[in-house]
Amino acid sequence: MTRPAPDSFAVVLRRALQERGLGVAEAATSAMRRGVALTPATITHWCEGDIVPDPREDRELLDALEEVLRLDRGRLSAAARADTGVAPRRWTRPGEYGPELRDVLRQWAFPVDDGLERRVVVVTRFAEEIGPVRTRFEVVVEATRSGADRFVTVFDTSDETDSEPARVQAIRNCRRGRSVTTSQSQTLVEVILPRPLTEGETATVTYDWLFDTARVPPSALAIWSLQRLSALAVVVRFPDPDRSVWMRTALTSLGRDGSETRTGQPYARTRAGGVGAVLVDAEAGSVEVVWEAEPGDRA
Template identity: 25%
Template sequence: MTTPSLEALLRIGPFHSALRAAIRRRGLTLERLRLRLAQQDVAVALSTLSDWQQGRVRPVSPKSLRAVSVLEGLLEVPPRSLLALLENAGPSGWPDVVPGMMPGFNANDLEVLSRHDRVFVDADRRASRVEAQVVVRARRAGVDRFHAHYYGDDSAETAQVRQEPVRNCSPGRSTLDEAQGLVVHELLFDKALSEGETWVFEYASHDPTGLESIEYAHGVRCFLAQSLIEVHFDPAALPVDPHVYLQDWDEPEPHRTIDLRLDHSGSVHHFETEVSVNWVGIRWRWA
């Protein structure tokens, strides 16, 4: 699983991901960053900085843009690199065209409020089925679809992966990138949503590629209020050392956070709120 570097994010955006990656690379807390801005007579609230890096709000006023210009110096990124991302973005905050990215990456018209995935690992140690329930809220009127991105394990034959609509959605277009192990399916809602309207839908992913699985993760582009991952293991294939991990765009390797124990049914789960890192997942080993 690879993630864009800070340098790549400064080229393609979006602004909030690039800002967050730059802050993390400098090792600054938001409070320290706020104090350094204040030392240069730039007043920005802590909550505003948080909103900017999570994609909830974009700086658009002259005062906010001046703050971004000062931030570029404090974060040691090239002059106007963050400002250019704001200037070249469409109404969603993402660039109108992002070369080399799959459908759905350059759209930010749905806010994912909650995601609950149930992963089923069979006796052959394969995560052959994932059931997902997703709650979204429309950022604008007229949104009527969701792009489900599925990253297969290394060397997986991505073309074999299929995603099955289960409730409140129907199949649309699909595309794949074999080199990246990525397949994208368009899930169409039963209607176009109004701005601020929520929608609940379910779908299942089937991966018959036959490779042993050692992890499952949620990819978080901006902010996820609730993330629940359950992994159910067949009694004939119980793992060892299950644990939670987190990884951000600018981190080459994930870091372990919580050790998990199998319950009486051979399952583990992890529930997390207010997720702003780019990957939250569960890993395990085979004895």
């Protein structure tokens, strides 16, 4: 049997996992918290040499895994390039904004672990309002260490080609700090609490994300949580509570063992006073709500 080269991707990855004392499920969960969808099954295939990641297409995953394993930047990408013969190139693929945002956090000297666990997040989209598209976030945070006083929130308008960059308006118990909009139309904003919290202390903050668009306002809302939470609720409210709309939902949840679960409801008619979905007890996950006035094409 042919042995893999000492510096092959599979060998480098297995050695790094052993040195850090991490299993594939723990590594996948830690990577997910850094903003990527990396499953234990994928890491297992990589470790066994069944699959070698593309250092260009999978750069976001490799960057996150390098952080988890405390490897030098580019170590895994270099090993993957050696195995595949793929030449390096700058990350540019639409939607893969993780590396760019991580670069901003480094420039801000902002820690990956901000010391604030998002216990409950309630997100409300106010549909069909006159003016900017408005999405309200009500977030209950709990300090996992004393001194924590801020976190970062991200809003993505890359699908709204005619929209202006999104902006945050502080509503209650917080103020807006630094902000930046990436080349892919994702806006990152620092949310600052009135004072530092002590370990175990909780606080509730409320802020609105706003953006202007020249097109018909979007009829879909997808919210991601990259941290462990007790509940993520996404609600869509209309001016007329008696109106009915067609709605579908899709939920993705990452469990403590690294397993991924997908659930949801197909299109169904419902009253528009407040439609939505709730994700509970997840290490990370997402909730998507899609609505329309008429049946239309409900693929």
